[in-house]
Amino acid sequence: MKIIDPSFQIQDVLDRKGFAARLEECGRICYKSEGLMDKDSALPFVRKIAAHGHNSVLEMAVASLQVQCGPAQTALLQVCQPKFLMIDQLDDGLLITGSIRSFRELYMRCPDNLLVHRCTAFLAGSHPYLFEGVWDAREAWEAEEGLAIRKLSIDEVEKLPASLLLRHRYVGVKFVVNRAVTHELVRHRPCSFLQESQRYCRYSQDKFDNQVTFIKPMFFAEDSEEYGLWVRAMAETEQIYLRLLETSTPQAARTVLPNSCKTEIVVYCNLEEWSHIFRLRTSPAAEPSMREIMIPLAKELRSRYPAMA
Numbered sequence: 001m002k003i004i005d006p007s008f009q010i011q012d013v014l015d016r017k018g019f020a021a022r023l024e025e026c027g028r029i030c031y032k033s034e035g036l037m038d039k040d041s042a043l044p045f046v047r048k049i050a051a052h053g054h055n056s057v058l059e060m061a062v063a064s065l066q067v068q069c070g071p072a073q074t075a076l077l078q079v080c081q082p083k084f085l086m087i088d089q090l091d092d093g094l095l096i097t098g099s100i101r102s103f104r105e106l107y108m109r110c111p112d113n114l115l116v117h118r119c120t121a122f123l124a125g126s127h128p129y130l131f132e133g134v135w136d137a138r139e140a141w142e143a144e145e146g147l148a149i150r151k152l153s154i155d156e157v158e159k160l161p162a163s164l165l166l167r168h169r170y171v172g173v174k175f176v177v178n179r180a181v182t183h184e185l186v187r188h189r190p191c192s193f194l195q196e197s198q199r200y201c202r203y204s205q206d207k208f209d210n211q212v213t214f215i216k217p218m219f220f221a222e223d224s225e226e227y228g229l230w231v232r233a234m235a236e237t238e239q240i241y242l243r244l245l246e247t248s249t250p251q252a253a254r255t256v257l258p259n260s261c262k263t264e265i266v267v268y269c270n271l272e273e274w275s276h277i278f279r280l281r282t283s284p285a286a287e288p289s290m291r292e293i294m295i296p297l298a299k300e301l302r303s304r305y306p307a308m309a
């Protein structure tokens with residue numbers, strides 16, 4: 001068995017890659033199949049995922065659209081009650097940020113709404129593979145006077161005034177933590193998540209070095225009796241898990257794995273939600289293993305974005 005410390009990585013390099021690369025790299029965490037990525041793998045991966053309905057992968061990339069439009073069109077959009085989108089009024093229209101999934105599903109619900117139709121046509125025009133089965137290019141309408149759409153780059157989003165920056169800048173963080181911490185992380189509902197799957201991952205395989213990895217608990221000093229007991233429990237559990245895998249599937253064998261098991265999870269949300277998470281998860285009332293990872297992350301993100309509370 002392997003024992004490692006918890007860690008996190010802010011996905012800022014990934015943010016600057018295209019939609020497909022972001023979706024693939026996050027999606028492959030579930031299967032721990034990052035080793036299969038190459039220059040041609042992203043599009044087939046994303047197509048397959050979308051066709052299979054593994055929908056949360058499509059939440060892992062957002063687009064910020066500056067939509068020039070009038071008050072009548074804005075009012076009509078509100079009638080659709082867009083979900084999971086950040087929408088703010090600008091002088092000459094709207095700033096709309098949403099994930100690929102939220103744009104796809106908004107179109108499926110309100111295909112006849114002018115702004116929804118235009119935003120979908122704009123995104124599907126440059127990324128047709130993201131809207132396969134949802135959007136048909138033949139559905140394009142005549143150009144509408146006074147309506148224009150432009151996608152903001154990450155650099156442009158980063159230069160927005162504080163109130164807009166906090167709502168429209170989405171930041172992904174990949175955590176390597178134990179499963180008790182991820183049980184708590186996934187309670188934060190405005191976030192999107194993708195997590196290493198114990199149903200698909202078989203830790204007896206070579207790519208896992210044929211062993212189970214555990215996160216070192218911060219509760220026990222390494223030379224204490226308690227730490228010794230914990231190591232013994234993990235070693236015995238690993239033995240039983242590997243034995244079960246000889247005759248059972250990973251989803252059956254995982255039933256013996258404990259909270260200390262290492263897992264990877266991507267948490268993706270805007271800076272406003274990160275501020276909320278930090279308020280709850282760095283306070284003295286929070287779980288100590290959560291604080292262990294959240295306090296340094298909060299320090300890092302707040303230094304990058306001083307507008308965060």
Ligand SMILES: Cc1cc2nc3c(=O)[nH]c(=O)nc-3n(C[C@H](O)[C@H](O)[C@H](O)COP(=O)(O)OP(=O)(O)OC[C@H]3O[C@@H](n4cnc5c(N)ncnc54)[C@H](O)[C@@H]3O)c2cc1C
Pocket residue numbers: 187188189190276280281285286287
């Ligand atoms: C110290 C501590 C102890 C805890 N103990 C327990 C426990 O014993 N048992 C347990 O089950 N949970 C426990 N929790 C989890 C806690 O109750 C929350 O579910 C979790 O922290 C998510 O935070 P949140 O609900 O504030 O906001 P998030 O889910 O992060 O949502 C962010 C914001 O969105 C809004 N929002 C999202 N969804 C809704 C909604 N459906 N209705 C209205 N507003 C919404 C709210 O404004 C919210 O502030 C604990 C959390 C902490 C920090």
